[in-house]
Amino acid sequence: MDKKTRTESEDKIAVDSTTHVPTVYSDDWQSETTSIGSSLYRGLDENGRRYQTLSHKEYLIPSDEKQFETYEAGHLVALVMDSDHDNPLFRAPVKDPKHILDLGTGLGNWAIDVADMFPTTTVRGVDLFPPPVTWMPPNCILEVDNITEEWTWNEPQDLIHMRIMIGAFDDAEWTRLYQQCYDNIRPGGWIEQLEASPYIECDDNSLPADNILHSWGPALSACGKRAGRPLETIDMMQDAFRKAGFVDICEKEYKWPIGPWARDQKYKEAGTVNYQHWMSGMEGWAMWLLCKFGAPEPWSHDEVIVYVAKLRAELNNPRYHTYERARRVWGRKPFPEEIAERERNEANKSTPIKVEE
Numbered sequence: 001m002d003k004k005t006r007t008e009s010e011d012k013i014a015v016d017s018t019t020h021v022p023t024v025y026s027d028d029w030q031s032e033t034t035s036i037g038s039s040l041y042r043g044l045d046e047n048g049r050r051y052q053t054l055s056h057k058e059y060l061i062p063s064d065e066k067q068f069e070t071y072e073a074g075h076l077v078a079l080v081m082d083s084d085h086d087n088p089l090f091r092a093p094v095k096d097p098k099h100i101l102d103l104g105t106g107l108g109n110w111a112i113d114v115a116d117m118f119p120t121t122t123v124r125g126v127d128l129f130p131p132p133v134t135w136m137p138p139n140c141i142l143e144v145d146n147i148t149e150e151w152t153w154n155e156p157q158d159l160i161h162m163r164i165m166i167g168a169f170d171d172a173e174w175t176r177l178y179q180q181c182y183d184n185i186r187p188g189g190w191i192e193q194l195e196a197s198p199y200i201e202c203d204d205n206s207l208p209a210d211n212i213l214h215s216w217g218p219a220l221s222a223c224g225k226r227a228g229r230p231l232e233t234i235d236m237m238q239d240a241f242r243k244a245g246f247v248d249i250c251e252k253e254y255k256w257p258i259g260p261w262a263r264d265q266k267y268k269e270a271g272t273v274n275y276q277h278w279m280s281g282m283e284g285w286a287m288w289l290l291c292k293f294g295a296p297e298p299w300s301h302d303e304v305i306v307y308v309a310k311l312r313a314e315l316n317n318p319r320y321h322t323y324e325r326a327r328r329v330w331g332r333k334p335f336p337e338e339i340a341e342r343e344r345n346e347a348n349k350s351t352p353i354k355v356e357e
Contacts, residue, residue, distance in 0.1 A: 012203045013255060014263040015321050067284045068132060071106040073277035074164060078194060080270040081254055081326075089114055090161060091252060092190035092330040097121045097158035101184070103177075104165050107131045108142050114161075115140035124153065147180075148173050156186035162193040167229040167289075174236075178244040185333045191246060192330035195234040196256065198285075200322050207320045212310050216282075223289035237329040246331030247338070254326040261321045274324075278315060282308045 082088035089110060094100075097118060102111040105125030115123040115137040125131075125142045133142060145152070148169065160181045169177060181191050199217030200207075207213060224231035241249050257271030258278055286308060290299040299307075314320065334342070 013257060013267050013321070013323065015204070015206075015261055016263040016268060065132070066280055068107045070277060070281035070284065072109060073273055073280060075107070075109040077256055077270050077274045077277055078163070078326075080266060080273060081256060083266060087117070089117065090159065090192050090330070091250070091328060092159055092192045092332075094159045094190055099155045099157045100124070100159045100161065101153065101157045102126065103147050103160065103162045103181075104168065105131070105142060106164075108133050108136065108140075110161065110163060111142065112136050112140050121158075122155070147177065151180055151184060153184065156189065157184055158186060158189045160185055160189075160191045162191075164194070164196060166195055166198065166233045167224050167227075167231045168233075170228045171230065174240060175243075178240050182244045182246065182333060187333055187335045189333050190330055191241065191333070192328065193237050194326065194328045195237060196327075197234050197325040198231050200258065200324060201255075202320065202322050204321055207322055211314060211320070213314050213320070213322065216311060219294075220286060220289055222295060223293040226293040226295075227289065234325065234327045237327065241329060241331040245334070245339075247334045249329065249331040251327055251329045254328070255323045256326050258315060258322045258324065259318060259320075261318055271323075275315065279312055282311055 079088045082091075085091070098121060100111075100114055100118070100121055100123045102108075102114070102123065102125040105111050105127045108125045108131045111123050111125030112133070115121065119137070119139060121139060123137075123140045125140070126145050126147055127142075128144065128146060130144050131142060136142065178191075185191060197217070198220045200213045221231050230236070238249055238251060256274050257267050259275045260268045260272040262268050262271055283304070287301070287304050290304050290307070291301065292298055294303075315322065
């Protein structure tokens with residue numbers, strides 16, 4: 001039976017009335033992010049950002065130093081929001097895993113942390129662009145590959161993990177990806193995915209109805225539809241898991257504050273880092289979508305820069321108690337005997353009852 005964990009997303013986050021912007025916001029967070037120096041990984045430069053060239057299909061998120069900084073901040077937000085859990089990295093009840101696969105590994109933070117947690121487990125992180133990592137645990141492998149094509153890994157996985165893959169694929173590619181996950185997970189193994197919404201939300205009306213921040217989610221979502229890359233990944237995961245054949249599907253919902261306006265220390269820390277996540281991430285999240293699929297016609301590079309600057313200025317206002325929704329979903333691949341029993345039950349239901357006259 002599917003389970004829904006009651007979480008903080010169902011409640012309003014208490015506001016800290018003592019927050020002052022200059023004491024907590026900084027423009028140079030993690031500015032020492034390591035650079036990819038090799039010319040082998042130059043990628044495609046467009047609108048001042050670098051994009052991967054491995055896939056024949058354009059990818060909407062850049063693969064450059066600024067985006068890697070965004071990945072690092074996002075990883076930390078996720079950790080802080082689950083810091084009250086024994087394992088803040090994932091919720092699937094995986095025991096003694098032998099093989100774990102991290103799809104869309106980004107900077108590789110999650111794969112490296114999980115490899116540290118399970119020293120005897122082979123953790124493989126895969127993405128379209130090589131992360132600027134100079135060291136990793138010996139049991140961690142970071143690979144460059146296109147996960148929408150036929151997979152080359154033969155080991156049955158105990159856990160396949162995905163995070164913030166919003167807008168990565170069209171509907172057909174998502175269906176194929178989930179099927180490949182199902183086929184490559186051992187019976188009894190797990191899949192888990194964490195996604196966030198592109199919409200900026202507010203519960204207490206502190207954000208005026210006509211504020212430009214309200215335009216962000218609808219603008220990007222409309223571009224995603226025109227691009228054939230739906231951005232509503234957060235809301236489709238559970239059904240997609242079920243259609244692929246997974247069972248025991250669970251979910252946890254979150255509200256990730258944007259800024260340190262919350263009273264609770266966990267939310268305050270998460271909001272502080274999430275503010276940096278948005279400051280470094282918005283340009284990259286918007287550039288490809290708006291320059292290719294903006295309305296009423298594609299935007300220019302300068303128009304995107306000006307728009308993002310206005311958004312940043314508004315997010316910098318501590319009076320606005322904004323947040324984004326996030327959701328974690330995990331499910332199990334059934335054992336063969338479970339599948340056989342389910343098929344028998346379905347067959348019995350579909351068999352017409354013969355009535356004697």
